[in-house]
Amino acid sequence: MTRWLTEAVPRGRIAAFRTLIYLFVAADLVVFTPWVRTRASVPGELYQPLLIGRLLPLPTPTPPVVEVIFWALLLAALLAATGRAPRLLGWTVCALYLEWMIIAMSYGKVDHDRFGLLIALAVLPTAGRARHGDTTRTEAGGWALRVTQIAVICTYFLAAFAKLRFGGLDWLTGSVLARAIIRRGTDLADLIAQVPYLLIVAQFGIVAFELLSPVVFLLPARWRLAMVGFFYSFHVVTIATITISFAPHLAAMTSFLPLERVRPLVWARRLAGRGPVDVDTPPAPPDQAGPGVGDEPSALGDQVPAVGRPVGP
Structure with a gap:
């Protein structure tokens, strides 16, 4: 089990995942959750912090508190995306984003799609330094990715558990999707809703997919x-x-992907006519170059024996 949890991955994958996650945090502040800043104008008595907010001595959101967190988090996330000071900046982003989410979710609505991202922010600082294109492998980075993957899958599985716990079998046969379409459906959803029993079949499919x-x-x-x-x-x-x-959740789910193969800067240099620029470090020695999370046998026919353990994504 320990070997599976710490299965080594290329450092380049960690560098790419780190950049993607921290850039998403910056985008989240200005694109997906800018409404959190409006919490500063809500009367303090309406602030009902989550359990962690009650256990920790966190301040009630006020305009100065929210603005300081916003700008500090935005700056820290952009700096962390460069890969510099991965532990210092990583822990800073993790703490500030956690507080940002506590502010966001302490007024009656909690979104479960943040779980995988929060776990990724918590474990990325433990992965150490990583350089884009580096092919040497790291068990610490493999552990960070594996824990994030587990959190992503728990989001699905526990969502199904919650549906059946609170909605029972009525969730499967009720009008859950019909109500969602009435509230915020698109033209495509309206067409689907006209097919008899299709929404019921979809509800069974959603729960089955999450449980599996x-x-x-x-x-x-x-x-x-x-x-x-x-x-x-x-x-x-x-x-x-x-x-x-x-x-x-979609950002955290990239932990399953071989992100080290995505090299936008190298591709841009090639398109600019500067030739096949590559800054990859030499591959690890054979005794250290085991299969990584998501790696497959190469096109040259190399075979990676499974030896009774799952190969990570």
């Missing part, structure tokens, strides 16, 4: 990536029908 989501850890690497692709397609349909994005 842990299967992703049991699949071979190629099929695992295909299942993650299905996860993303599910959210594309959700956005297209009831305009719910789950953007933080």
Whole structure:
């Protein structure tokens, strides 16, 4: 189990994931949750902090408190995205974003799509330094990605558990999706709603998909990536029908992907005519270069034996 949790991954994957997550935090502040700043104008007596907000001596949101958190978090996230001072800036972003979410969710509504992102912010500082394109492997980085993946899958599985716990079987056969379409549905959703019993079938499918989501850890690497692709397609349909994005969850779910293969700066240099610029470090020695999370055998025919343990995404 320990070997599975700490399965080594390329440092370049950690660097890419770190940049993506911290840039998303910055985007979240100005694109997805700018409304949190309006909490500063809400009367203090309406602030009902979550349990963690009651356990910690956190201040009641006021205009100065919210503005300081906003600008400090925005600056720290942009600096952390560069990979500099990964522990200092990482813990700073984690603490400030947690407080940002406590402010956001302490007025009667709690969004479960933030769980995976919060876990990613909590574990990224432990991954250490990582450089884009670095092919050497790190167990600390593998642990950070694996824990984030577990949080992502727990988001699905526990969502199904909550549906059945609070809604019972009526959630499956009721009018949950119909009400969602009435409230915020699109033209596409209106067309789907006209098909008899299709929404009921969809509700059964959603719960089945969420309950079976842990299967992703049991699949071979190629099929695992295909299942993650299905996860993303599910959210594309959700956005297209009831305009719910789950953007933080989608950002955290990139922990399953071989992000080290995405090299936008190198691609831009090539397009600019500067040739195939590559700053990759030399590969790790053979005794350190085990299969990483999501790695597959190379096109040259290398085979990676499973030896009775799951290969990480």
